[in-house]
Amino acid sequence: MAEGPETVLHPWIETFRSRSSRDLHPHWRVQRPGGLESLAIDDPWGRRHRPDWFARGLIIWPRGGQELRLSQRLLCPEPWRAWGQLRARLVLRWWAEAAELRVDGESVHRGDLFDTACRWTLPERWWAGEPLELALTLRSPLHDDGALIQSRLELEPTGSGDPHGVLLAQSLELVVLRAESEGTPGPLAERLAALDPASPSERAAGLELLREQLRGMAPSPAEPGFHVLGHAHLDLAWLWPVADTWQAAERTFRSALDLMERHPQLHFGHSTPALYAWLERHRPALFAAIRAAMVAGRWEPINGPWVESDCVLIATASLWRQFEEGQAYSRSRFPEWEPSVAWLPDSFGFGAGLPAVAAASGVRWFCTHKLAWNATNPFPHRLFRWRSRCGAEVLSLMTAPIGTDGDPVAMERYRQSWRRSTGLETALWLPGVGDHGGGPTAEMLEQLELWQGQPLAAPQRHGSLRAYLAELEPHQAQLPIWRDELYLELHRGIATSRPDQKRHNRSLERLLREAELAEALRSAASHGPEGRSATEAAGRAELTEAWRTLLFQQFHDILPGTAVPEVFEQAEPQWRQARRLARRQRDGALGRWLAPRPRPVANAWWLVQLQALGATPLTVRLPRGDWRLADGSSLPRQPAPSGGDWVQLSGPQGVAALSLERRSLGGHPELAGGSPGGDRWSRDQPPRRHGGPPLARQRPGVRSGGAPGAGAALEPARSRPTGVAPGVAPLARSRRLLGCLGSGR
Structure with a gap:
């Protein structure tokens, strides 16, 4: 049986790698208690507690924020000093909460859980024979053990060529990947199979053979390869509070603008209208610089919804508002970029109705990467049409991984996978540190530039996401159609974690929906929005602010409950404030709508139904009293154990308002002073429909209604009996909202 290309070429890859790189892992020393030093790789803790990592040759230490201090003296190997015209890089990769590299006592690089690698260039004095004292300090994550994954020296040419063959090992890896994808060993593998890399003479012959092969392979930019777009995935909150996100965004965006000046080919894309709105308000100079880059076509807003929201737990009205707010902001602030992309790379699954909502807002393309995380069943498509039940659809792209660099082997491996899945040659690549921002680094761009001129590397072109998607659109008719939700087989606990966030979300969704329906009734009754007072205009602004609070808290690491506790502690007052704003606007609109109606009795209460629902029997928990209809007929009642x-x-x-009258239990209409002292109505217990959840069982001073837009009960403002529902503001001089009654979800 013929040997595969990997079997034939692997010895040659290792031979060439040994010429141009040095593994530093065996040489790190760690200081033990008592001043003793030992080799870090021999620490028995890793072998005992993480045998899987130990088998991979990782340097391991315990979790919980513990520090590991490593050191070694680094000398230039004698054979390298004779070559000249080369650059040496110290390549590190770690899994650590914090990392700092010091050289001769000076800090040269810092990283963390998200910025997990460096390619530091060694100084000229090292080439002259001066040793460098390396000190690497690593702090383990709180939730996981720490690991130094890779530490090595790598050589690379300083020009576009490779006269010393220091890139031959990676070039051969590219040959292996392409040969395996095509199912044939290729002529180079066949000729090298006849030579033995262990023999000095045959090794020299193999080197000359490979150089000869490469000389005949001039790179052609016209050939398909990679479409490169710099990106920085930035979670608005996750392992850090929201306040830290603004700082990370500012650092990331300033870094991207600086790199654009130094690397003219770089294009950068970033999402989240809420983030741009914050910059516009608080960092206007930075926002203006970003706008200039957008006008120049090098900074691309890849927005869609207001935030990269959860797309499973929220109501359809909220999902629509996410897109409505995000698209409206993008159109008004970035008119030169058509808002046709919904960028949601990290959300935990997507409901089947999303294509209909997105398409209605002007979106043509939906982009995510998260389904590549499926734990059991790989998602079958990389490029497809996603269709809702109503027939609306969006073109959908499973993007390249986020948080990648310029490693040519990783890029080629992804490109071959893309080719097998789609039959298309050009793959999207998204270099940049992600999760906590960061974006492309100078080291990444230098690595991309280095391989751009190498014959065996696939050609690159830098450009916008929209330009890449435009090239895919002609294939639309041949794409498969998906007619279901996009279910993520991971993070399955998010539907039940942090239930307080789910309650906050649902109650505020309900209140905002009711406020908008009430305003619609008021506007229709007054024959349109003309003549609104300044107070009403301010109220609309308040309602918009409450909506934006809701949309922000629906971010895919806040509402699902996957962030650190500080995020939810800081969100609590924002939820409360937004509910107060929404309830005030709902109450005001209902009061103005009901004001012209005649009062059938002196002490009228109102039950308001805000949607066109049929008449159904209701069992409602109300304050203690003798409740009657406007015609005086008594309503059946019984005491509730909780008041x-x-x-x-x-x-x-x-859509109607039903008038009710509350009398004292003695049979007389209630007095302005309130109900008898025996009323046990609790300030924490607003009206409730029998058989459903409390219309608002929340903290004192915060309450909302029932199902969205279903109904509301009103009581006279001049009477404030003991136990009136908490936080109820007067609607007008004659009425106050008591609670909302709805059909439930």
Whole structure:
């Protein structure tokens, strides 16, 4: 049986790698208690507690923020000094909460859990024979053991060529990947198979053979390869609070602008209208610089929704508002970029109705990477049409991984996978440190530039995401169609973690929906929005602010409950404030809508149904009293153990307001001073429909209604009986909102 290309070429890859790189892992020393030093690789802790990592040759130490201090003296190997015209890089990769590299006592690089690698260039004095004292300090993550994954020296040419053959090992790896993809060993592998790399003479012959082969392979930019777009995935909150996100965004964006000046080919794309809005308000000079780069076509807003939201737990109205707010902001601030892309690389699955909502807002392309994380069943498509039940659809792209660098072997491996899945040659590549921002680094771009001129590397071109997607659109008719949700087989606990966030989200969704329906009724009754007062205009601004608070808290690491506790502690007052704003606007709109209506009785309460629902029997928990309809007929009631009374009545038909009267238990209409002292109505217990959840069972001073837009009960403002529902503001001089009654979800 013929040997495969990997079997034939692997000895040659290792031979060439030994000429141009040095593994530093065996030489790191760690200081032990008592001043003793030992080799870090021999530490028995890793062998005992993480045998899988130990088998891979990693340097391991315990979790919990523990520090590992490594050191070694670095000398230039004698054979390298004779070559000249080369650059040496110290290549490190770690899994650590924090990392700092010091050379001769000077800090030269810092990193963390997200910026996990460096390619530091060694100084000229090292080439002259001066040793360097390396000190590497690593702090383990709180949630996982730490590891130094890679540490090595690598040579690279200083020009576009490779006269010393220091890139031959990686070039042969590219040959192996392409040969395996094509299923044939290729002529180079066949000729090298006849030579033995262990023999000095045959090794020299193999080197000359490879150089001869490369000389005939001039790179052609017209050939398909990679479409490169710099990117910095930035979670608005996760392992850090929101306040830290603004600082990370500012650092990331300033770095990207600086790199654009030094690397004219660089294009950069970033999402999240909420982030741009913050910059516009708080960092106007930086926002103006970004806008200039956008106008020049080198900075691309890849937005879609207001934030990269959760797309499973939120209501359809919220999903629509996410796209409505995000698209409106993008159109108004970035008019030169068509808002046709929904960029959601990291959300934990996507509901089946998303294509309909996205398409209605002007989106043509949906982009994510998260489904590549499926734990059991790989998602079958990289490029497809995603269709909702109504027939609306968006073109969908499973993007390249986020948080990648310029490693040519990793890039080629991804490109071959893309080719097998789609049949297309050109793959998207997204270099840049991610999760906590960061974006492309100078080292990444230098690595990309180095390989751009190498014959065996696939050609690169830098450009916008929209330009790449435009090249894919002609293939639309041949793409498979997906007619279901995009279910993520991972993070399955998010539907139940942090239930307080789910309650906050649902109650605020309900209140905002009710406020908008109430405003629509008020506007229709007054024959349109003309003549709004300044107070009403301010109210609309408040409602928009409450909506934006909701949309922000629906970010895919906040609402699902996957962030650190500080995020939720800081979100608590924002949820409360937004509910107060929404409730105030709902109450005000209902009060103005009801104001012209005649009052059938002196002490009228109102049950308001805000949607066109049929009349259904209702059992409602109301304050203690003798409840009657406007015609005086008594309503069945019984005391509720937790306070108030259960009252049975027939709900109104359609959009309507039903007048109720509350009398004292003695049979007389209630007085302005309030109900008898025996009323046990609790300030924490607003009206409730029998058989459903409390319309608002929340903290004192915070309450909301029932299902969105279903109904509301009003009571006279001039009477404030003991136990009136908490936080209720007057609607007008004659009415106050008591609670909302709805059909539930």
